[in-house]
Amino acid sequence: MSADLALRLIQCLLGWSILLQTLEYFKIRHSFDNQSVWGWSLLRKEMPSLPRVVLGFLDFFFDPKRGLNALLMLRLVASLSLMSAWEVGLFIPCLFVLQVLLLFRFRGAFNGGSDFMTLVVLSGLVIHLVLASSPWFVYAAPAGLGYIGIQLLSSYFVSGWVKLRRAEWRGGQAMIIFLDAGVYGPLSENSVFRRPKVAMLCSWSFIIWEGLSPISLLGLDVALAYASIACVFHFLVFWFFGLNRFFWAWLAALPSLLYWSGRIF
Amino acid sequence: MKLTLVFLTIYFLFLWFGMRTKTTELTGRWWFFLRAFFPNWKFFHALGMAPRLYVHFKKGLPLGEDGPSWGEWSNWILVYPRVQRHVLNVFHNPEVNLRLGYQNLVEHLVADLNALPEGADASELVTYQLVVSLARDALSQYCSEHAELIFQFEIRMEEPWLNHPSECLRSEVMLVSREMFA
Numbered sequence: 541m542s543a544d545l546a547l548r549l550i551q552c553l554l555g556w557s558i559l560l561q562t563l564e565y566f567k568i569r570h571s572f573d574n575q576s577v578w579g580w581s582l583l584r585k586e587m588p589s590l591p592r593v594v595l596g597f598l599d600f601f602f603d604p605k606r607g608l609n610a611l612l613m614l615r616l617v618a619s620l621s622l623m624s625a626w627e628v629g630l631f632i633p634c635l636f637v638l639q640v641l642l643l644f645r646f647r648g649a650f651n652g653g654s655d656f657m658t659l660v661v662l663s664g665l666v667i668h669l670v671l672a673s674s675p676w677f678v679y680a681a682p683a684g685l686g687y688i689g690i691q692l693l694s695s696y697f698v699s700g701w702v703k704l705r706r707a708e709w710r711g712g713q714a715m716i717i718f719l720d721a722g723v724y725g726p727l728s729e730n731s732v733f734r735r736p737k738v739a740m741l742c743s744w745s746f747i748i749w750e751g752l753s754p755i756s757l758l759g760l761d762v763a764l765a766y767a768s769i770a771c772v773f774h775f776l777v778f779w780f781f782g783l784n785r786f787f788w789a790w791l792a793a794l795p796s797l798l799y800w801s802g803r804i805f
Numbered sequence: 806m807k808l809t810l811v812f813l814t815i816y817f818l819f820l821w822f823g824m825r826t827k828t829t830e831l832t833g834r835w836w837f838f839l840r841a842f843f844p845n846w847k848f849f850h851a852l853g854m855a856p857r858l859y860v861h862f863k864k865g866l867p868l869g870e871d872g873p874s875w876g877e878w879s880n881w882i883l884v885y886p887r888v889q890r891h892v893l894n895v896f897h898n899p900e901v902n903l904r905l906g907y908q909n910l911v912e913h914l915v916a917d918l919n920a921l922p923e924g925a926d927a928s929e930l931v932t933y934q935l936v937v938s939l940a941r942d943a944l945s946q947y948c949s950e951h952a953e954l955i956f957q958f959e960i961r962m963e964e965p966w967l968n969h970p971s972e973c974l975r976s977e978v979m980l981v982s983r984e985m986f987a
Contacts, residue, residue: 560896567899577907577938586931588834648838651902652909656844663842690813691844694820698846701824708852713967718849720970723901724890727970734968754817775895782886782901784894804809 541760543681546799547668548625550688550792554661555622557788558635561651561658562615564785569612572604580604583647602645611638632669636662654785657695661792664688681799689796693753696770700750709747712739723782749773756797763801767794832920854962854975856915858884860940862987865953875955884943910935915960918980927980936960937985944987954987 574581580602587595601607615638618631639659642650649655668684671677708714716739720726732738749769756766771794774787836843859881866874886904894901914932927933940958947954960980966972 564897564899564902567897568903571903571942575938577910577935577942579938582931582934582938586834588838643841644838646906647913648840649909650906653844653846653848656841659841660844690816693817695844695846695848697817697820698824699848699850701821702847702850705824706850706852709850714849714852716967717852717965720965721855723886723888723905725887725970754813757813778895779890782888782890782894782898782905784896784898785902787895804813 541795541798541801543685543799546685546795547665547681549795550661550665550685551622551625551628553788553792553795554658554665555619555624557658557785557792558615558619558622560788561654561785562612562619565612569604569608572608574604578646580645583645586647587644598641598644601641608645611641614638615642629669632662632665636666651783651785653695654783654789657691657786657789657793660691661688661789664691664796685796685799688793689800692790692793692797693756695790696750696753700747700753703743703747704751709743710740712736712741712743715739715743715746719780722780724780746773757801757804759802759805760798763798767797770794854964854977856911856979857961857963858911858936858940858943859959859961860884860943860956862944862947862954862956864947865955879947881959882943884940907939910939911960915962915979918960928983933982937982940982941985941987955984956987957984958982 570576572578572580580599584595584599584602587598590598601611615635618635618638621627621631622635636659639655639662643655643659664684664687666684667687668680671680671683674680703709703714706714708717716727716734719731719733727733733742753766756763770790774790778784778787831843861879861881863878864876866876884907886901886908888901888904910932914930914936917930917932918927921927921930936958940956944954944956959978959982962975962977962979963973964975966974
């Protein structure tokens with residue numbers, strides 16, 4: 541896959557992912573009011589020490605009655621621009637700053653891993669953008685896509701190996717426990733996943749598939765197969781745990797894998 | 806590309822060894838707020854006791870001659886995200902993401918409690934106050950304009966029984982809040 545195609549795909553998928561996230565923020569903005577759980581008046585008490593002018597700026601932009609709507613609206617426009625390739629040089633840094641601001645608003649993360657992967661993909665696009673307008677422009681695409689790709693592979697690799705170290709995962713029990721605790725759980729009494737052999741088979745499939753993520757770089761065919769399984773895997777994570785943002789955030793990073801496949805071995 | 810291969814091999818070996826050795830955890834406000842820049846990618850690995858938020862309440866009865874009186878405490882109610890799934894939620898799932906965020910708050914409170922010095926007041930913690938808001942929010946369906954509510958919350962560490970998720974293998978109360986008006 542060419543660098544241009546990979547970057548364009550990433551921009552489209554990331555724009556879509558951020559658009560969906562932003563629409564969700566709009567829908568639940570009642571919970572950002574000062575009397576609600578995510579009220580800024582309480583959250584600001586634990587902000588790291590910042591100059592007064594910066595805190596004033598945050599007070600304005602994080603207040604749901606004042607700047608938060610504008611901030612989310614800007615994010616919405618920026619996500620659409622990313623999808624339509626309109627002024628991306630302006631809106632990619634804009635989305636990066638907005639992402640960091642939202643992380644501050646929600647104590648470092650609103651939705652955990654999906655926020656992290658969104659930041660990773662945005663960081664890769666910023667790296668590409670900065671290098672493309674520098675004397676090292678030939679490294680722009682490899683560096684940007686390399687950053688996204690290595691974080692993507694690391695996410696699978698680490699996740700697989702930490703499971704392998706747990707006896708409960710190797711035995712399949714951990715999967716049942718997590719599925720029972722899921723937002724759509726617990727599993728029904730006669731669920732097929734309660735059968736020890738099925739649970740163990742599924743667990744080992746995930747462990748091996750995740751832990752061997754670097755082999756996806758062997759070639760485009762291998763990477764396409766790996767990415768296809770990744771789509772199914774992330775959909776299952778949504779299906780059982782409700783993590784729809786993970787699905788789109790990881791999907792946005794997958795073109796980096798297709799770009800790097802076959803370029804290393 | 807040989808150099809890239811060498812770099813990648815070293816990187817993944819480094820990651821692999823990193824997972825096998827106990828590393829120092831970085832602490833501090835800035836690290837916590839900017840942790841998205843240094844993701845550890847450890848998903849679904851923590852097993853064992855998991856924190857759960859419980860609330861109970863009692864309603865105010867009409868004023869008697871001796872002043873306000875209160876009814877009996879309700880049973881403890883588990884505040885935990887449980888919803889019906891729909892395939893279209895893959896595009897739009899705001900309520901679930903909100904509730905998962907709430908559950909993360911409970912987990913952050915437990916982490917803060919574990920880090921609290923001996924004798925320190927937990928109610929000073931921002932996460933404690935956020936969980937108070939969460940408990941209050943969970944009780945909103947029981948509130949009415951005519952009845953006042955007093956509530957209390959508990960953080961319990963629970964280990965579910967395999968294949969019997971409604972029962973606990975172990976349950977320990979980690980924190981009991983003071984009584985508060987809803």
